Structure formats: C-alpha cells, structure tokens
C-alpha cells in the first residue's frame with residue numbers, strides 16, 4: 001500500500017543509495033536566501049525532480065535541490081528552495097522533505113524565510129529571530145491519520161523554536177555586531193500579500209512578521225522530535241504610511257541585501273551544534 005511510511009522509505013532509500021552520511025543538521029533556505037548554499041562544500045547535489053515523492057518547486061528564486069555538504073566543519077543537509085502551500089501542494093507535501101530529513105537522521109533544523117514586517121520597530125533588511133509562531137491561518141500538516149512512529153497525535157507546541165539555539169544566536173549576533181530583532185512569525189497561505197487591514201490584524205494578534213512558509217515545516221519537525229531554529233529576513237513593511245505597493249521583485253532584492261547577515265549567523269550557529 002502507498003502509505004506515508006512507504007513513501008518515506010522509498011525516498012530515503014533513494015537518497016541513501018546516492019550518499020552515506022551521519023549528518024544531523026538540516027537547513028532550509030527561503031526566497032532569495034539561497035546563497036548560503038555557495039558557502040557549503042558540496043559533496044552531492046540532488047535535483048528535487050530526481051527524488052521520488054518530492055514535489056517540484058516552481059517559484060522564481062528557488063533553485064530546487066537537496067545538497068549534502070560541509071558548513072563550518074559540520075555535515076549538513078540543505079534544501080536549496082522549498083515548497084509552498086500556495087503552489088498548490090498540500091500542507092503534508094510542503095513538509096514532506098522535513099520528514100525525509102528526519103528519516104535521514106537530522107536532529108536540528110535551521111530555517112530561513114523572507115517575511116513582511118508588522119512590528120512597527122522593524123525596517124526592511126532586518127533579521128528577525130523567530131521565537132514563536134501563529135499558524136492558525138494556514139493548514140496544519142498533521143491533519144489526517146497520525147503516524148505514531150513519527151510522533152504523537154497531539155504534539156506540545158510550547159517550545160516550537162529551541163530556546164537554547166535562540167540563546168546561542170543572540171550571543172553570536174552580539175559578538176558579530178548583527179542587529180538581531182526577535183518576534184512572532186505569522187504563517188499565511190498567500191499568494192496574495194496582505195491587505196493593509198490584514199497586516200493590521202496580524203499586528204493586533206501579536207505577530208511581528210508574516211510569511212507564506214516555515215510554520216508547516218516547523219510543526220512537522222516538532223512532531224518528529226527535532227530542535228528548530230528559524231529566522232526571517234524582513235523584506236517589506238505591512239504597516240506603513242506610504243502608498244507604495246509590495247512586489248515579489250522587491251522582496252527578493254531586500255532578501256539578497258540582508259543575506260550576508262543570515263549566512264554569518266547560520267555559519268556560526270552550526271559551529272555550536
């Protein structure tokens with residue numbers, strides 16, 4: 001039968017047939033934030049299109065391959081490009097690669113994304129460490145039959161982002177002069193950017209940033225016992241006086257400009273792991 005566990009076994013066997021490793025760190029790079037991949041001494045790069053049961057990414061700015069390589073002297077799996085709910089995949093499909101990483105032995109997952117700022121102290125180009133999230137506006141990837149061998153039916157979500165990793169990241173930011181903001185990421189489906197009223201609502205609800213990824217990957221990672229660390233690059237401001245509009249190009253450009261800070265943070269953080 002074509003169950004989730006069968007699919008995972010097939011995907012994992014395919015990848016293990018290409019490369020053997022004891023890597024325990026996984027990294028998923030967000031929109032316009034793929035350059036970290038260039039810092040990695042790549043051992044193998046597998047296009048998503050070749051991997052059984054992997055969806056294929058369609059968004060500009062996503063290169064779409066699974067890499068194994070070395071970063072800061074540690075072996076890491078890197079997803080260069082991710083899957084989004086707005087592309088038409090189910091929430092389960094969006095998070096499937098995280099389950100694959102779990103099956104491959106990953107224990108710590110680092111995530112990055114581009115997000116809109118709704119905290120009025122934020123500016124474009126800021127890096128925001130995610131200390132919690134709101135995912136009530138998106139579809140939960142754990143809906144449906146629970147796979148007990150992966151995790152429990154009702155996972156605790158009181159520490160979705162590892163406090164210890166957050167502490168390390170703050171120390172790294174301090175000693176490298178990175179102005180690291182902190183806050184709550186609100187997951188939405190997209191693909192529309194939010195209306196002014198929606199940005200305001202998210203702000204009132206306690207969000208500091210809003211984006212179209214990350215929460216599903218986080219939930220699946222927490223479900224299977226991984227530690228997660230995530231940062232947003234603030235690429236646009238939802239709460240603003242000006243009449244300017246938000247475009248995908250502008251988001252990618254802002255992400256690119258802020259990327260060196262993110263790369264440094266991840267490289268240093270990996271040394272701690």
Ligand code: HPA
Nearest residue numbers: 114115116193210211212
């Ligand atoms: N809203 C949602 N997703 C985003 C945004 C935004 O303003 N910016 C980048 N991703």
